[in-house]
Amino acid sequence: MSRLLAAMTLLLSIALTIIVTIACSVPIILAGIIKLLFPIPMVWRSVSAFCNLMMYCWCSGLALLLHLNPWLKWDVVGLEGLNKKNWYLLICNHHSWADIVVLCVLFRKHIPMNKYFLKQQLAWVPFIGLACWALDMPFMRRYSRGYLIRHPERRGKDVETTRRSCEKFRTHPTTIVNFVEGSRFTEDKRIETRSPYKHLLSPKAAGIAMALNVLGSQFDKLMNVTLCYPENDRTPFFDMLSGKLTRIVVHVDLVPVAQELHGDYVNDKHFKRGFQRWLNALWTEKDARIEEMKAAASMK
Numbered sequence: 001m002s003r004l005l006a007a008m009t010l011l012l013s014i015a016l017t018i019i020v021t022i023a024c025s026v027p028i029i030l031a032g033i034i035k036l037l038f039p040i041p042m043v044w045r046s047v048s049a050f051c052n053l054m055m056y057c058w059c060s061g062l063a064l065l066l067h068l069n070p071w072l073k074w075d076v077v078g079l080e081g082l083n084k085k086n087w088y089l090l091i092c093n094h095h096s097w098a099d100i101v102v103l104c105v106l107f108r109k110h111i112p113m114n115k116y117f118l119k120q121q122l123a124w125v126p127f128i129g130l131a132c133w134a135l136d137m138p139f140m141r142r143y144s145r146g147y148l149i150r151h152p153e154r155r156g157k158d159v160e161t162t163r164r165s166c167e168k169f170r171t172h173p174t175t176i177v178n179f180v181e182g183s184r185f186t187e188d189k190r191i192e193t194r195s196p197y198k199h200l201l202s203p204k205a206a207g208i209a210m211a212l213n214v215l216g217s218q219f220d221k222l223m224n225v226t227l228c229y230p231e232n233d234r235t236p237f238f239d240m241l242s243g244k245l246t247r248i249v250v251h252v253d254l255v256p257v258a259q260e261l262h263g264d265y266v267n268d269k270h271f272k273r274g275f276q277r278w279l280n281a282l283w284t285e286k287d288a289r290i291e292e293m294k295a296a297a298s299m300k
Contacts, residue, residue, distance in 0.1 A: 013240075017241075024055070028134045031047045045172070048172065052112075056108055056113060058104070062104060062105050068243075069243050069245065072247070075250070078254070081254060082107075085173050086173055086221070087173055088174075088219065090107075090178070091223070092179055093185065096236040101237075101240065106250060115138075115169065115176050116179075117207055167214060181201035185199070198287055205265065217257070222254070223254060225252050226289050227250055228248075230249060
């Protein structure tokens with residue numbers, strides 16, 4: 001693709017994405033205000049259903065934009081057995097802003113609308129922040145170790161946010177999405193955090209442990225999703241917008257939610273250690289799978 005065509009595609013993609021986002025987020029924000037003014041269960045359920053419909057429209061708009069790229073190929077494994085009437089906890093590695101687009105587009109017809117654990121900073125993004133608030137997505141604050149030492153009263157705030165948010169999802173099928181690494185992967189972050197993995201940051205277990213504890217057996221399955229952009233590993237989101245993204249590889253594992261995964265992560269140290277071992281084992285397998293994906297791509 002020529003630089004001129006890539007630049008034109010980038011500008012067009014940005015413009016269309018902004019239009020689709022505004023067109024879908026404004027009705028969601030207005031509906032969220034109605035839900036805030038009339039905290040009645042019947043109103044809340046109707047507004048939530050409308051907001052999910054508008055998010056589906058947003059996902060479909062993004063799918064159309066991706067479809068306009070004739071060079072993009074999808075390599076997807078594991079969609080069998082998914083159902084929009086079930087509850088899912090979806091965990092995924094986090095490499096790029098493109099990850100959110102991929103998950104929304106790929107799963108929009110297979111599972112309930114995704115609810116993301118978001119960084120607090122995203123609450124201030126125009127349109128998107130308020131729309132996510134109206135969709136009941138939890139905003140998480142990340143505190144450094146030094147800050148928590150100086151302000152111990154802040155410990156456990158993210159866990160409490162998770163608990164309150166999960167309580168809202170009891171009444172209708174929901175997919176809770178957590179990028180458990182807590183941040184997008186970069187080689188610098190991997191070295192800085194001393195991650196034992198080659199392609200991943202170390203996973204943070206508290207959020208998904210609390211979600212499993214609150215919703216318990218209501219989760220039908222845990223979706224362990226592995227994403228990879230083997231031919232656009234450096235800048236997948238930019239390449240997606242500029243029409244240069246050529247391959248998206250997605251592998252979905254459906255993991256049974258065993259009784260051993262339900263417990264008090266905050267106060268039960270034995271359960272906490274066991275849960276961390278279980279999650280670290282999943283991440284070891286995921287790291288090896290990404291290595292296989294990249295190796296397979298290099299051979300083509």
